[in-house]
Amino acid sequence: MSDSTSHVADTQESLEAALKGEVLRMYQEVADNPESEFHFFHGREAAEMFGYSPEWLDRAPPGAVASFAGVGNPHERSDVQPGETVLDLGSGAGLDSIIASWQAGPTGAVMGVDLNPSMCLKAQAHAAASGTTMECHEGRMEEIPLPDEAVDVVISNGVINLSFQKRKVIQEIFRILKPGGRISFTDIVSAKQLSQAIVNDPKLWAS
Amino acid sequence: MFRLLEETGFKRVRSAVVSGFRFRNESTRDAAESYGVKAVLFTARKPEAN
Numbered sequence: 486m487s488d489s490t491s492h493v494a495d496t497q498e499s500l501e502a503a504l505k506g507e508v509l510r511m512y513q514e515v516a517d518n519p520e521s522e523f524h525f526f527h528g529r530e531a532a533e534m535f536g537y538s539p540e541w542l543d544r545a546p547p548g549a550v551a552s553f554a555g556v557g558n559p560h561e562r563s564d565v566q567p568g569e570t571v572l573d574l575g576s577g578a579g580l581d582s583i584i585a586s587w588q589a590g591p592t593g594a595v596m597g598v599d600l601n602p603s604m605c606l607k608a609q610a611h612a613a614a615s616g617t618t619m620e621c622h623e624g625r626m627e628e629i630p631l632p633d634e635a636v637d638v639v640i641s642n643g644v645i646n647l648s649f650q651k652r653k654v655i656q657e658i659f660r661i662l663k664p665g666g667r668i669s670f671t672d673i674v675s676a677k678q679l680s681q682a683i684v685n686d687p688k689l690w691a692s
Numbered sequence: 693m694f695r696l697l698e699e700t701g702f703k704r705v706r707s708a709v710v711s712g713f714r715f716r717n718e719s720t721r722d723a724a725e726s727y728g729v730k731a732v733l734f735t736a737r738k739p740e741a742n
Contacts, residue, residue, distance in 0.1 A: 677727025
């Protein structure tokens with residue numbers, strides 16, 4: 486590797502590390518202080534904007550609803566059936582996992598993966614409080630800690646856009662899906678190339 | 693993202709703009725609009741085994 490290539494790789498690596506730190510910090514803040522204001526909508530207000538049914542939001546634990554930080558509603562098209570195995574990629578405080586577990590029922594299974602181990606604990610506690618169970622694994626979406634062909638459905642809500650390695654994330658999702666499996670996820674996209682200033686600023690990227 | 697899904701091997705890739713999505717802060721909304729930022733719901737299917 487030439488000096489310039491090595492320098493670019495080092496810069497990319499340090500940006501990714503900084504982004505990871507910023508993502509962890511921001512979403513921990515949403516979970517710990519959901520009453521605070523952020524530059525994005527969150528909580529029940531956001532969930533209602535995206536068409537989550539009031540019945541779901543009334544039934545789910547208040548902590549899971551208050552810390553919701555998605556950008557859409559993957560359940561609109563996920564069509565989870567009883568008995569299916571579901572992965573919620575970037576499960577956060579667990580609202581989407583809980584909804585999926587209601588749909589998958591007692592013969593199905595829901596797993597979460599999150600960068601933040603304390604969020605995994607919160608999500609599992611929220612699931613238990615809602616009368617259901619989910620396993621949550623700490624891990625990165627670029628290296629999903631699941632075996633090949635493990636799940637029927639992958640849902641994700643405003644998480645994949647946080648990765649610098651989207652191709653790797655999509656390849657990982659493909660790997661862990663069973664043949665015939667499906668995905669339903671929301672992502673933030675931009676019509677124009679983001680400026681280098683934005684790309685280089687983990688706070689803005691994580692926004 | 694659409695092309696990325698297809699290149700990876702997914703089939704029946706579909707997308708739909710999330711109509712309710714917007715940022716809370718006006719300055720962030722303005723910046724997002726200038727870049728054409730939006731939230732999109734993607735669905736796709738992994739092919740069945742041969």
